[in-house]
Amino acid sequence: MEDELRTSLDRLAIKVGTSRAELVRIAVDLLLLRIASDRLHGRPDAIDAEVTAEIYRGEANREVLIARxxxxRGRPL
Structure with missing residues (x-):
């Protein structure tokens, strides 16, 4: 896990009175529930399609994201 993400999760955990590990566990639980729900509703590839779409959006904005x-991080490009 990157330092930036770890720091953000730690801040959020303190704010809501829990731990970083618990936040990650909740996120995983929600993801697994979403996948199960999609499968039960006849959409077994729904989450894959969303992830793929997000990857392509990211690729389209790759230079902007790298610069940001x-x-x-305070580094030159």
Whole structure:
């Protein structure tokens, strides 16, 4: 896990009175429930399609995302 994500999760955990591990567990539980629900409703590939779409959106904005990340980390491109 990247330091930036770890720090954000730690801040959120403190804010809501739990731990980073619990937040991750909840996220995984929600993901698994979503996958199960999609399968029960006859959409076994729904989450795959959404992830793929997000990847393509990310690729379309790759340079913007790289520049933003570099600025956030205070590094030149």
């Amino acid at each position: 990340r570099a600025r956030q």
